Amino acid sequence: xxxxxxxxxxxxxxxxxxxxxxxxxxxxxxxxxxxxxxxxxxxxxxxxxxxxxxxxxxxxxxxxxxxxxxxxxxxxxxxxxxxxxxxxxxxxxxxxxxxxxxxxxxxxxxxxxxxxx
Numbered sequence: 692x693x694x695x696x697x698x699x700x701x702x703x704x705x706x707x708x709x710x711x712x713x714x715x716x717x718x719x720x721x722x723x724x725x726x727x728x729x730x731x732x733x734x735x736x737x738x739x740x741x742x743x744x745x746x747x748x749x750x751x752x753x754x755x756x757x758x759x760x761x762x763x764x765x766x767x768x769x770x771x772x773x774x775x776x777x778x779x780x781x782x783x784x785x786x787x788x789x790x791x792x793x794x795x796x797x798x799x800x801x802x803x804x805x806x807x808x
Contacts, residue, residue: 763788
């Protein structure tokens with residue numbers, strides 16, 4: 692794992708989330724895909740963002756940390772062979788591929804790559 696990618700948080704109200712993160716905390720919007728159920732906020736000059744996910748569109752959402760890897764499909768195979776149980780098979784996203792799993796305590800983690808760049 693090379694770096695953090697994004698931090699996902701569930702939201703029941705994206706408008707209220709924008710008021711909190713943008714207006715109250717002062718974080719600039721990195722992207723606003725409210726129509727698709729997501730709004731991202733920049734934290735300083737870091738690439739990773741805090742992304743709110745609308746639970747009406749993503750009902751299984753829970754706080755999640757994603758990590759950047761070189762190749763999600765290969766890392767999925769490697770970790771699956773070591774016994775890690777994934778929540779799904781790798782799936783395409785706008786920038787590449789991703790996959791999620793949980794640690795032994797139920798914390799959600801994910802892997803992503805930038806293979807579409």
